[in-house]
Amino acid sequence: MDENLANLRRAILTQDEDGALRATRRLLDAGVAPRVILESGLTDAMLEIGRRWRCGEAFLPEVIVAAKIFSRCNEIVEPVLMTSGETVHRSHPLVLATVKGDLHDLGKNLVGAMAKTVGFNVRDLGKDVPVDEIVAAARESSPCIVGLSALLTTTMPQQKAAVDAIEQAGLRPDVKIIVGGAPVTQEWADQIGADGYAPDAASAAELALSLLN
Ligand code: B12
Missing domain, CATH: 1.10.1240.10 (Methionine synthase domain)
Structure with a gap:
């Protein structure tokens, strides 16, 4: 092997x-x-x-x-x-996006795949997604979890912009927000008011599950 x-x-x-x-x-x-x-x-x-x-x-x-x-x-x-026998059937929505200005989507796609195996109904908005689109999808899918990916230090502020916009739209606390991507840390997640951070796809799925409770 x-x-x-x-x-x-x-x-x-x-x-x-x-x-x-x-x-x-x-x-x-x-x-x-x-x-x-x-x-x-x-x-x-x-x-x-x-x-x-x-x-x-x-x-x-x-x-x-x-x-x-x-x-x-x-x-x-x-x-x-x-x-693979691990799949559980639940249907809680998980809205996923790579933020505006960022074209890296391999990691986000893995997060989506892993989240499906634990039963999330994944709505993938793709890459280079503007904040408005993220807010609209969160509103339509609420209650839901929103997962935001950023691979560039220059696009990390878009994660904060999305968290702020979801807050301003009055969608919290029905919408939980998780963030990830190579330069992202737990400290950053705390700083921008996200509900969680995970370093890889498997822990992202576990984190999302834990937020359902
Ligand atoms: C592949 C790649 C590209 C590809 C992307 C293809 C694609 N379809 O994604 C291409 C060639 C397009 C590209 C372009 C660029 N890239 Co690039 N790229 C990479 C590279 C080598 C690998 C990224 C990757 O796919 N990793 C594999 C995946 C599986 O891992 P991951 O993305 O980290 O995801 C995991 C976790 O982070 C987490 N995760 C990810 N998303 C989420 C979301 C949530 C919610 C959660 C919880 C977890 C989570 O789980 C994932 C799975 O385990 C990285 C190097 C690196 N070390 O990261 C540079 C890197 C990210 N790129 C970099 C740069 C500079 C660029 C360019 C600006 C280069 C240029 N001059 O044009 C452009 C920017 C384009 C743009 N506007 O986005 C820099 C960023 C530096 C910085 N500090 O900002 C890096 C770090 C390389 C370097 N030079 O050091 N890139």
Whole structure:
């Protein structure tokens, strides 16, 4: 299994789409848990790409291709994740968005996939989503949880803008807000008045569940 995971990571790092899809199928055929493939295969490879990019060992076109391969592999893993006995049927709405100005959506998509497995009815607004649209969706889905993703330090203030706008629209406390993304911390969540922060998709789903009570 470790060798197959290593093959998957290597294929993403060398932009070998066919190899990555093959390695993903092999892992699923071997019965490896979808969550492990998402976290220890796909996500770890993207983090390594990020490290290489920062050090000048990789360049933007490679990151773009790796992100596309990540999504293709995720398309194969997600349906299996949904049928993996862990799925619970609830139908509480979870509105998800990557905030305005931010085009990073791989992490948000994983949060959505994981939230579905614990029974959330996920309404994904996509990326680069303006505050007005987030407020409108929160109003329509209320009571609900709103999950806001930001991967850039320059777009984190949009999370605060959304929290403030939801507050001003009078939608609290029926709307709980959780935030995440690589530069986001618990401290930031506290500072902007969000109800919670989670560092990864599995803990995001757990956090959302805990807020239902
Ligand atoms: C892939 C990538 C891209 C891709 C995105 C493709 C896509 N469809 O998403 C592309 C090439 C488009 C891109 C563009 C840019 N990027 Co970029 N990108 C990355 C990279 C390498 C990986 C991000 C990723 O997908 N990680 C894998 C996923 C699974 O992890 P994740 O996103 O962190 O999500 C997990 C958690 O954070 C959490 N989570 C995420 N969202 C949420 C939401 C909630 C509610 C919760 C609870 C949890 C949660 O759970 C997720 C799953 O476990 C990072 C490096 C890094 N270390 O993060 C840089 C990075 C984020 N990018 C960076 C930059 C600078 C840019 C550009 C400005 C580059 C440029 N000059 O054009 C543009 C900005 C475009 C824009 N306006 O958004 C910088 C940001 C620096 C900063 N401090 O702001 C980083 C850190 C790289 C670096 N240089 O250090 N990027």
